[in-house]
Amino acid sequence: MxxxxxxxxxxxxxxxxxxxxxxxxxxxxxxxxxxxxxxxxxxxxxxxxxxxxxxxxxxxxxxxxxxxxxxxxxxxxxxxxxxxxxxxxxxxxxxxxxxxxxxxxxxxxxxxxxxxxxxxxxxxxxxxxxxxxxxxxxxxxxxxxxxxxxxxxxxxxxxxxxxxxxxxxxxxNAITSVINLVGQTGELAVAVVIGGAMAFDLGGPVNKTALALSMQLNTDAGISAWVPAMIGAVIPPIGIGLAVFIDKFVVRRSVFDDGLRTNGMSCFILGFMGISEGAIPFAIKDPLFMIPLNVVGSAVGAGISHIMGTYGTVGVPAAIWGWPLATNPLGWVVGVVVGSLIVCFGAIFRMNYLVKKKEKEEDVVANVVG
Incomplete structure (x- = not known):
């Protein structure tokens, strides 16, 4: 067949x-x-x-x-x-x-x-x-x-x-216009949009636009936009890397194929180094689900950091050694943890659904052939 x-x-x-x-x-x-x-x-x-x-x-x-x-x-x-x-x-x-x-x-x-x-x-x-x-x-x-x-x-x-x-x-350009428009409104909205935009294409043009805008707002307007940008960049790779480690404990089975599982550890490590590109293979595999999931997780994490009053000057890196350099680093940590868990569990349950769906289709084919 x-x-x-x-x-x-x-x-x-x-x-x-x-x-x-x-x-x-x-x-x-x-x-x-x-x-x-x-x-x-x-x-x-x-x-x-x-x-x-x-x-x-x-x-x-x-x-x-x-x-x-x-x-x-x-x-x-x-x-x-x-x-x-x-x-x-x-x-x-x-x-x-x-x-x-x-x-x-x-x-x-x-x-x-x-x-x-x-x-x-x-x-x-x-x-x-x-x-x-x-x-x-x-x-x-x-x-x-x-x-x-x-x-x-x-x-x-x-x-x-x-x-x-x-x-x-x-x-x-449409995404950039939205980011620039939101940049003129409330600071919490800025943090949420900047964080989400950083996770949209994981180092691509939208990510770079959000990063440039965060630098400008942080430096020229005194708006806390740099930390949300840094948080938004690391949540997808950390969350997805974590998902590869704990999927067996959550759904009692491995839901990632060997290729993605091998990439999971490096994705996790790269996330702590402030490099988001490790999550790209996962986003490409299921873009209609993973891209919105990454955006939501990063937006939530960035919003939490702003609510908790976390601020960092431009140049404070997203990598793990840069977090203590921000004011109230606890807000940074909580934002990353919550956002990463959203991505982590979302990815696990999504992959588990896809695996079960594939198994059902194979069972139907086997019954028809049998």
């Missing part, structure tokens, strides 16, 4: 995710090591001046590890995801258009949603052309090395430039 379209789509999606996970984890850990070294040695690993040369070679090395190696590798996340999503559909011929599509999704700010759409377009376009173009075996290399890769790369570039990119940018 053939798999449903939804099952096939999920299989393609998981192919892309499985190849992306090592990139995200390794990049995050490289940045984490550099940041931790900088904190312990009293310098900022994100300081671009350290890349231009410094008498302290060790500081220069850890800055290079953070900004060039770690952040540079993190920039490969969307190209790798889109390329191997396309690869799952149409094999090696789809790698080139998938890579260029993912790169353009990153450059044009359409995030992992744009990377997913362009990866699907690349994969199915290659599959269609490969099936429809008939050519003699003697000239097969022309088809596989020139016609299909070049044609689909051109298609992907056009679609990225005129469809996926503009739609993504329009969406980002």
């Amino acid at each position: 053939k798999n449903s379209r939804g099952t096939i789509f999920q299989q393609h999606l998981m192919t892309g995710i499985s190849y992306m996970i090592p990139v995200v984890v390794s990049a995050g850990m490289l940045m984490g090591i550099g940041i931790m070294a900088g904190q312990s040695m009293g310098f900022d690993a994100w300081d671009g001046k350290l890349l231009q040369g410094t008498p302290n070679e060790l500081q220069s090395f850890f800055a290079w590890m953070t900004q060039v190696a770690g952040a540079g590798m993190m920039g490969l996340m969307f190209p790798v995801f889109a390329a191997f999503l396309a690869y799952g559909i149409a094999d090696k011929l789809a790698l080139a258009p998938g890579f260029i599509g993912g790169l353009l999704a990153q450059k044009m700010g359409s995030g992992f949603l744009g990377a997913m759409l362009i990866g699907l377009l690349a994969g199915y376009s290659v599959k269609y052309l490969n099936e429809k173009i008939k050519i003699k075996r003697t000239f097969m290399p022309i088809k596989t090395l020139f016609i299909i890769p070049v044609a689909t790369c051109v298609l992907v570039v056009v679609a990225s430039r005129y469809v996926v990119g503009p739609i993504g940018q329009l969406f980002i």
Whole structure:
């Protein structure tokens, strides 16, 4: 019996995710090591001046590890995801258009949603052309090395430039307008929206917009917006990482597959380092549920910190060693704990529901075949 379209789509999606996970984890850990070294040695690993040369070679090395190696590798996340999503559909011929599509999704700010759409377009376009173009075996290399890769790369570039990119940018601009509008209202509303926006795309354009606005409001208007931003960034990875650890105790079974379970520990650690990208594979697997869940958890946590009067100057890091630097750090801790538990239990019960649903479908198929 053939798999449903939804099952096939999920299989393609998981192919892309499985190849992306090592990139995200390794990049995050490289940045984490550099940041931790900088904190312990009293310098900022994100300081671009350290890349231009410094008498302290060790500081220069850890800055290079953070900004060039770690952040540079993190920039490969969307190209790798889109390329191997396309690869799952149409094999090696789809790698080139998938890579260029993912790169353009990153450059044009359409995030992992744009990377997913362009990866699907690349994969199915290659599959269609490969099936429809008939050519003699003697000239097969022309088809596989020139016609299909070049044609689909051109298609992907056009679609990225005129469809996926503009739609993504329009969406980002709409979110940005909402954030800026709320920034002119009550401080609690600002904290909630900033926190939720930080968790929306986990390091993407909305996240960066919220971060920039939080810096401006914190510095220029004296509104406590920086701590909500820091809290919103760490709640999704901490909550999801925790879910992977305790799912067996909550629902008496493992509800995450081996790939996500392996990523859970690194996701948890990266969360405590202030790096939210570790949660992206989980968000991509079930975006219609996980993205709102992340946003709600982070918004609640950020709101709690504001109600409890937690304040931090711009530059206080989201990482665990930065929390004591804020006034009333208890509000920071309570906000993170509550928000993370919302994400944690939401993810567990959602995955448990999906696993049970899949088991019922398999039972129905088995009964029909039997």
